Amino acid sequence: MSARVMAENQPESFKFRAEFLERAHRIIAKYPSSRQASAVIPLLDLAQRQEGWVSRAAMEHVGEMLDMASIRVMEVATFYTMFKLAPAGRNHLQVCTSLSCWLRGSNDVVKACKEKLGIGFGEVTPDGAFSMEEVECAGACVNAPVVAVGDDYYEDVDYASTGKLIEALRRGEKLPNHGSVTGRDGSAPAGDKTSLTDDPTIKIPKQDLAAAKAAFEKAKADAAAKAAAPPPPPPKPANPAP
Amino acid sequence: MPKLTIDGIQVEVPANTTILQAAESVGVEIPRFCYHDRLSIAGNCRMCLVDVEKSPKPVASCAMPVNEGMVVHTKSDRANKARGGVMEFLLINHPLDCPICDQGGECDLQDQAMAYGFDRGRFAENKRAVKDKYMGPLVATYMTRCIHCTRCVRFATEVAGVPELGALGRGEDMEITTYLEGALSSELSGNVVDLCPVGALTSKPYAFSARPWELRKTESIDVMDAVGTNIRVDARGREVMRVLPRIHEDVNEEWLADKSRHACDGLAYQRLDRPYVRRNGKLAAVTWDEAFDAIAVKLRGAVGSRIAAIAGDLMDAESMMALKDLMTGLGSQNTDCRQDGAAVDPKTRASYLFNSTIAGIEQADVILIVGSDVRREAPVLNARIRKRSLRSGLTVAVIGADTQLTYKTENLGASADILAKIADGSHPFAEKLKNAKKPMIIVGMAALARADGGAILSAARQVADSCGLVKDGWNGFNVLHTAAGRVGGLDVGFAPGEGGKDTRGILDAAGKGELDVVFLLGADEIDTAKLGRAFVVYQGHHGDRGAHRADVILPGAAYTEKDGTYVNTEGRVQEAYRAVFPPGDAREDWTIFRALSAVLGKTLPYDNLKQLRARMVKANPVFASADKITAAPWKSFGTSGAVVATPFDYPVKNYYMTDPISRASRTMAQCTEEFVLGTKQKTGTHG
Numbered sequence: 001m002s003a004r005v006m007a008e009n010q011p012e013s014f015k016f017r018a019e020f021l022e023r024a025h026r027i028i029a030k031y032p033s034s035r036q037a038s039a040v041i042p043l044l045d046l047a048q049r050q051e052g053w054v055s056r057a058a059m060e061h062v063g064e065m066l067d068m069a070s071i072r073v074m075e076v077a078t079f080y081t082m083f084k085l086a087p088a089g090r091n092h093l094q095v096c097t098s099l100s101c102w103l104r105g106s107n108d109v110v111k112a113c114k115e116k117l118g119i120g121f122g123e124v125t126p127d128g129a130f131s132m133e134e135v136e137c138a139g140a141c142v143n144a145p146v147v148a149v150g151d152d153y154y155e156d157v158d159y160a161s162t163g164k165l166i167e168a169l170r171r172g173e174k175l176p177n178h179g180s181v182t183g184r185d186g187s188a189p190a191g192d193k194t195s196l197t198d199d200p201t202i203k204i205p206k207q208d209l210a211a212a213k214a215a216f217e218k219a220k221a222d223a224a225a226k227a228a229a230p231p232p233p234p235p236k237p238a239n240p241a242p
Numbered sequence: 243m244p245k246l247t248i249d250g251i252q253v254e255v256p257a258n259t260t261i262l263q264a265a266e267s268v269g270v271e272i273p274r275f276c277y278h279d280r281l282s283i284a285g286n287c288r289m290c291l292v293d294v295e296k297s298p299k300p301v302a303s304c305a306m307p308v309n310e311g312m313v314v315h316t317k318s319d320r321a322n323k324a325r326g327g328v329m330e331f332l333l334i335n336h337p338l339d340c341p342i343c344d345q346g347g348e349c350d351l352q353d354q355a356m357a358y359g360f361d362r363g364r365f366a367e368n369k370r371a372v373k374d375k376y377m378g379p380l381v382a383t384y385m386t387r388c389i390h391c392t393r394c395v396r397f398a399t400e401v402a403g404v405p406e407l408g409a410l411g412r413g414e415d416m417e418i419t420t421y422l423e424g425a426l427s428s429e430l431s432g433n434v435v436d437l438c439p440v441g442a443l444t445s446k447p448y449a450f451s452a453r454p455w456e457l458r459k460t461e462s463i464d465v466m467d468a469v470g471t472n473i474r475v476d477a478r479g480r481e482v483m484r485v486l487p488r489i490h491e492d493v494n495e496e497w498l499a500d501k502s503r504h505a506c507d508g509l510a511y512q513r514l515d516r517p518y519v520r521r522n523g524k525l526a527a528v529t530w531d532e533a534f535d536a537i538a539v540k541l542r543g544a545v546g547s548r549i550a551a552i553a554g555d556l557m558d559a560e561s562m563m564a565l566k567d568l569m570t571g572l573g574s575q576n577t578d579c580r581q582d583g584a585a586v587d588p589k590t591r592a593s594y595l596f597n598s599t600i601a602g603i604e605q606a607d608v609i610l611i612v613g614s615d616v617r618r619e620a621p622v623l624n625a626r627i628r629k630r631s632l633r634s635g636l637t638v639a640v641i642g643a644d645t646q647l648t649y650k651t652e653n654l655g656a657s658a659d660i661l662a663k664i665a666d667g668s669h670p671f672a673e674k675l676k677n678a679k680k681p682m683i684i685v686g687m688a689a690l691a692r693a694d695g696g697a698i699l700s701a702a703r704q705v706a707d708s709c710g711l712v713k714d715g716w717n718g719f720n721v722l723h724t725a726a727g728r729v730g731g732l733d734v735g736f737a738p739g740e741g742g743k744d745t746r747g748i749l750d751a752a753g754k755g756e757l758d759v760v761f762l763l764g765a766d767e768i769d770t771a772k773l774g775r776a777f778v779v780y781q782g783h784h785g786d787r788g789a790h791r792a793d794v795i796l797p798g799a800a801y802t803e804k805d806g807t808y809v810n811t812e813g814r815v816q817e818a819y820r821a822v823f824p825p826g827d828a829r830e831d832w833t834i835f836r837a838l839s840a841v842l843g844k845t846l847p848y849d850n851l852k853q854l855r856a857r858m859v860k861a862n863p864v865f866a867s868a869d870k871i872t873a874a875p876w877k878s879f880g881t882s883g884a885v886v887a888t889p890f891d892y893p894v895k896n897y898y899m900t901d902p903i904s905r906a907s908r909t910m911a912q913c914t915e916e917f918v919l920g921t922k923q924k925t926g927t928h929g
Contacts (some may be wrong), residue, residue: 004411069405071421078410 003209004078006056007086014057020050024065036066040076044083052092053084081135089131091169093117094148097134100141105158109145110134112162129170142187143180152178156190246312261303261314262290270316273325273354275332275439276391277304279402280495287332287391289354291324292316302322322358324914329358332389334365335414336440343387345441347454351389372417373676376544378425379912380432380504381443388418388442394434401497402428403628403648418442425916429621429897432503436486445484448503452476452483453841460821461488463808464502465556465801466901468723469622470810471498473822475506475802482506482802482822492601493810499621500905500913508907509800509921512785515826516552518795525795530827534841536794537759540777541842544656544758546573550748553736554577554764554782555725556901558806558818559865561798561831562727562736564846565763568835571844575742579731579766582893584687584746585881586721588737591864591874594729596812597717598682599871604630606718608678609638610671612661612702613890614686615645618897619724620811624648637678639671642890644687656889658689658698665704675709682718683711688890690721696727700880712876719876723811724893724900726801730809733862747876752776762788763831764798766902781834783824784902796838800903804830805851807858807865888907 007045016024024043031038040062046057052076063073077083084092093113097106117130123133124131140146146164152175154165161181168175184190245254248265255264260283261270263636273339275287285305292303295313300321315321317896333355340346372385390409395418398407404427406420420426426434436446457476464471464485472488485506487498517533518525528536541549551569553562562579580586586594598606603626616624624647630636631649639652641660654660654671663669677680683705689698703719705711723729731737738744743751749772751757757776762768762781770791780792783800803824809815824830829837832854843875848854858865864872898913899905917923 004415036695069399069421071408074421075408075410079412081412 004081006078007053010056012057012093013207014051014055014061016046016061017050020046028065034116037068037072040066040068040073041080044073044077045076048083052090053087087124087128088133089129091130091149093130093132093166094135094138095121095132096136096140096144096146096148098137100137101145104144106145108159109157109162112159113147113166116163116166130166143184149175154178154181156180156182156184244308244310244312244315246308246310248314249316255308256782257307258306261294261301261306261308261312264308265292265303265316272303272316273358275350275354275389276393278393278396278437281393281396281437284392284396286747287389288328289325289358291321291328291557292322293318293321300655312538312781315518317364325358326360329355330360333359333363335370336389337369337386339387343384343441344382344444344449345387345438349441350439350605370414373418375419376423376425377420377429377443378427379909379916380446380500380903381426381435382446382449384442384444385417386442387440389440390416390418391404391439392418392571393437393439394418394443397434397437398428398431400424400632401433401625401628402430403625407434427917429493429500429617430497430625432500433487433497436498445504446505448484452478457483458821460819462802462821463726463806463816463818464498464812465726465808466502466505466904467499467620467622468726468728468811469494469499469620470726470808470812470814470816471502471622472816473502473741477802477821480822480825482509491868492599493814494622497622497625501900501910504909504913505898505907506802507909508903509802510904512902513825513828514783514785514789514795514797514814515824515828516797517827518792520793525792527627530837533794533796534838537779537838538657538841540759541572541603544572548756548758549574549761550576550743550752550757550759551578551761551763552581552745552748552768553577553727553731554581554762554766554788555727556801556806556903557727557731557764558801558808558831559727559730559734559858560804560806560851560854561763561835562731563734563763563854563861564832564835564848566734566736567846567857568636568839568842568844569761570739571839571846572842575739576751577736577742578738578745578748579728579736580691580745581725582691583688583695584690584723584728585692585699586690586732587699587879588735588822590877590879591733591813592719592876593703593879594721594723594732595874596684596720596722596810597874598680599812600626600722602680602716603627603682605716606630606680606682607635607637607800608674608681609636610653610664610675610683610705611638611640611642611834612679612683612685613658613689613698613892614684614722615642615688615894616684616686616722616893617645617647617894618894619686620722621897622869623722637674639674642686642892643893657887658692658890659885659887661689661698661701661705662885665701665708667708671682672705675711680716680718681709681711682720684720684722686722686890686892687724688892691893692886692890694883694886696881697885700882701885703880705876717876721811726808726810729813730807732813733813733864734810734858735861735929749909762792764788764902771903781831782902783828784906784908786902786905796834797824797826798831798834799824799828807868809864812871813864813874814871814905817868823905844894 028036028039028040039108043062048054059073063070121134138146146155243254251268272290274290276284282307285302290303291300293315294301374383374385395407399405409416409418435443456478460475462473462475464473471494472490474486475486476484485503489496516527519528519536628648639654641654643656664672685702706719753772753774760776760778762780766786766788778792779794780788781796781798783798802821805820806818836846864909896918898910904910
């Protein structure tokens, strides 16, 4: 990870559009009145969803809304790498290159992205359609390698499927289903099962709960009766000492 | 109260105490960088790791509360090894530039590396480098040295109350900066230099000028405001190199205001180092004898009532005592130490003291500030109110224009007559004061130094009486002075005697030609044009307004150059010691009056400081007990009259230049440019 720097060209002002403002107020209302500062991360996220990135004006605006100093908001925005401090493309590709993805061929995925888009990490295509970012573990190791486009994960990608994905995005097509592009069911094994191969439909004997309860009650009543009865005489010493 | 064992010592401490504090209470020192007992706990440097039995890992003692039966080892092998590891990590990115670092010799990292550092580095990769940040004319930054303890961030947010510092980025890329690299706009910004445990934040004016072991350290008292901040004057040879705060829990804790810290370079410029006499309209350098003769000629046969003396704001009590005695000897009652004409009652001590005491602010629950810009008039006292405001249950109300105080205030209006309304109970705020447990009123010089100051004082007293500000063990009536010498002057009786004139009277009389000779003892804040044709004797240390008007100049000593007694706004008598000698022919002020009195044939009855101090105790017994608060009896004071409904005019227009020393200081001129005028432009030579 290289240091993230804020964009040189910053917009003069920032304002939430009506629908975002309404969501912002709903978020703020979740917190007690003296603790609105807790809403800083969701509000910055809202700002990013509206503008595509978090500008300085947006940070100041969020600070005003939450009665926070601008520097406090800026600390949060610069700390979390998922807040973008410079304008990104309409399709923001986040390629995971951490261990699991790398072992499963993330180098090919990166290569496909670079070739198809003609840009490197941290860059935006001239038409503003794509940007690309290298991320640390995206948390989808079971389906590595993974590319995230916006909020959606595309898993089990390789050189060819990444290329197809980008082409589809470029044509503005309705995106293929997110998740595994090879058609795996969630993170179930590819192909046949190698474990838990038993028939999951084996009948489990049904318990008779009423009978079990009756037996328990009876045992309890017997124990109580035994406790109420006079104690048995003390046992004789088995082998008196000679 | 949990009991625990620290290094074999049994100790019982209150619950919620941390291990580090408990260890400190039994004299076990634990190394630390980020922990500071006046700031919130961050727990991010990990230097304070200790070994706690039954704990799987070493524990950060600064953030871990004590538990019943804890057994702590601070010097076990595991603790030492853990700290050694932390130190090695800290030094990975810390440059080895101690020989060119201003912190060298008084650096926490340097000291602790001596104890815990490894004798060679194992880190073969490149060290990181961080761009230096601009933080204003007082704080120099070398951000590569920063170890991210965040003490400065917490200080700015919590104590100074200006949330402008922050830590941007994360991990290796974390950088401490002010918002958009603006100057840190606090009157307490210099304290971040003291707090910084490494050389990342250092003093810009003091840069590369001395090493700590070359300096002679003298305990002194600050005179730039009336708080009486305890300071240490560091001097090399005849030059004051820097001023640092000393710890005094009841006065300044360990903070020092920027003017007090950085105006010391003004002691080297514009100094009066020899006597002058005005001949044919021009000041000519003369010998002491010639200067005294010139005064003696004027005073020969002069009537006492045609002589007057005004003492300035920076004066020690000794000088004013000597001048007062000299004036009494000459038969004059026209003496005043209130250059601004503040209408306090010199006869009633309670009328001019901060009776609640500065430490008492922490108990207050309602504070009414009348005509005082506390932030600029007494930044350290303002920090105390800020400290109180961080706990809940404090209401602060202000009568006067808003001045961006560092805590939440309720503005009752700018006009002075609101005070009168509170006094007669017709204003709703009177109820709040009545219902408070420990209410306070702080009356500033903007309220008292007006033509209707006496009436305002009287109204404030009425508020104190009618709203129950004075009760058992609590006196909520407070006057906040702006001048360090004011309370001392009033205590030695440097006020108009029977039938004597006060400052306004003296200036009026001089303008009308009713005065022959006027002594100005460091008095530079009066309108010297009003002195008319009177013969003016100016005694002081800087060639400022008073000296420009003077007919005879007697060179005196600045506060660092004499043993002096100062009484702060709460009436605390404190002693300052001489750090350096006065320049050239200049002398300690009281000795000048002693010598002059002999020439005039009215020899003062003391030959040394001990005798003079005995005389002061005779004049006012408070001088017998240094560093003690003597509660002033609550007597009647104030004059009747109507309060005029005009807004208050704060006396401190430019915080950085309020007295002859700060006006001569180049550092303060830079601060004025940066903060007050806003004319400072970044040029190519700015980092």
